[in-house]
Amino acid sequence: MSFSTQVMNPQPSLTMPSSNIEVVIPDDGRQETRYFAFISIAVVVVAGMLLWLNHSGAQTKLSELPNQLSNSATQISNAIAELNMLDEAGLLTYPLSAELLPLPVIPGASLHEFSQTCYVIEQAGYLFAIEKETAWQAHWAKSDLIADCHANLNWHELNH
Amino acid sequence: MKYLVALCLILASHSALAHLQVGITLHPYYSYVANIVGDRADVLPLIDSGFNPHNYQLSPADIERLNSLDALVVNGIGHDLFATNTVERLQPKHLTVIWANQDVPLIGHDEKVNAHSFVSIDAAIRQVYTIAKALGELDAENKTYFLRNAMDYARTLRALKTPVQQALLNQDLSNIRIASTHGAYAYLLQEFGLTVSAIIEPAHGVSPTASQLEDTIQTIRQQNIDVLFTELNMENHYVDLIEQETGIKIYYFSHMTHGEYSADQVEREMSHNLRKLAEALQP
Structure with a gap:
């Protein structure tokens, strides 16, 4: 805060005849108090936003797949990794069939073979498509009907 | 003969130096990596055993160790924030961070991820495969060896489930x-x-x-x-x-x-x- 000073007319005094009374009045014409408050609030808001951005950026996203199906997705993901390793090592014998592949046996799920390179596992209204394009991969989608790997459904990565 | 011995020693030390130095943050990752790499890489815990990973802060000695690694295997979903936060802040030039959970379908509640995917068989296997693949990319010479070990280890882990099933x-x-x-x-x-x-x-x-x-x-x-x-x-x-x-x-x-x-x-x-x-x- 800054203040301006002004010397007022000297008043007669018995005790200190030569003294002046100085009245200091606040000069709030420049609105320092308000600016200070604005800046303080702005700093707090910006810091809060940065913290929020930092926190939300680092968060790992949960899968949209229901929790009770995540183990099925994990087992299928493991099978995909194994299929790719076996395929790379030339250990998959063609023509392929579901019995020859290391696909998981999931209680309450049914396996559908559409072709040598397209298998679908259905569980509780969700489809897991296992297919080979350049490499083996798998996706999931919500569907009440059994459909093949290329059906027009909203497919998701297994971990999304 | 002396020269031959010296040559052997030089070759042996060179081979030891060429080993990947793979850091880990939590105990299960030590087991995973040790089983994948066998004797063809060194597995180095980033912190000594006995510390609580939930509230640990890396010491200068830990950071020095971090800087000497080729790769660091992390849980990366909240159980080893002491390491991931530091790595993100320091970004060591020659360090490859292997996010073990990158392919795991995660579970949780209220948008909060459960970080304990290592207390599991199937999620552990998924992480073992991710780690083996990433290490194989860093050390192409041993890629097949790492992947084969990963599959053997997965078989061992799966077999643990059978009696309970x-x-x-x-x-x-x-x-x-x-x-x-x-x-x-x-x-x-x-x-x-x-x-x-x-x-x-x-x-x-x-x-x-x-x-x-x-x-x-x-x-x-x-x-x-x-x-x-x-x-x-x-x-x-x-x-x-x-x-x-x-x-x-x-x-x-x-x-x-x-x-x-x-x-x-x-x-x-x-x-x-x-x-x-x-x-x-x-x-």
Whole structure:
């Protein structure tokens, strides 16, 4: 805060005849108090936003797949990794069939073979498509009907 | 002869130097990496055993160790923030960070990810494959060796499940109600079609307050919870009180982040967990 000073007319005094009374009045014409408050609030808001951005950026996203199906997705993901390793090592014998592949046996799920390179596992209204394009991969989608790997459904990565 | 010996020594030291230096942040990752790399890479814990990973801060010596690594295998979903935060801040030039959980379908509640994917068989295997693939990219010469070891290790881990699956084969588990002192066992229980109905601790290792404990006892009674899984190697005095008040059966699971780092820790402690699980679910 800054203040301006002004010397007022000297008043007669018995005790200190030569003294002046100085009245200091606040000069709030420049609105320092308000600016200070604005800046303080702005700093707090910006810091809060940065913290929020930092926190939300680092968060790992949960899968949209229901929790009770995540183990099925994990087992299928493991099978995909194994299929790719076996395929790379030339250990998959063609023509392929579901019995020859290391696909998981999931209680309450049914396996559908559409072709040598397209298998679908259905569980509780969700489809897991296992297919080979350049490499083996798998996706999931919500569907009440059994459909093949290329059906027009909203497919998701297994971990999304 | 002298020259031959010297040459052998030089070659041996060169071969040792050429080994990948792979850092790990938590005990299970030591087991995973040790089983993948065998004797063809060095596995180095970033911190000594005995520290609580939930509140650890890296020391200058840890950071020096971090800077000497070729790769660091991290849980990366919240159980080793002491490492991931530092790595993100420092971004060591020559370090490859291997995010073990990048391919794991994660579970959680209220948008909060459960970071205990290492207390599991299937999620552990998924992580082993991710790590093996990433290490194979760093050391192309040993890629096949790493991948083959990963598959062998996956087979070993899967075999641990078989006796429990057989024991539970003809049992109806749909009515079993389970509580857990904290959320560490959700991945493992899910592999057997089980879910946790109540979690007691407000945070890992944090005892509930008297009123929270009272609520928990009420929940256990109201929901007819049959079994409580709690943590081995951690003092949970309030668990005895819950047992007294509710008569619930209590079983101790390993969280697998205590003790010395060893290649067989996951196998050993997961066998214990599975034995306890089978015991708990016996009619």
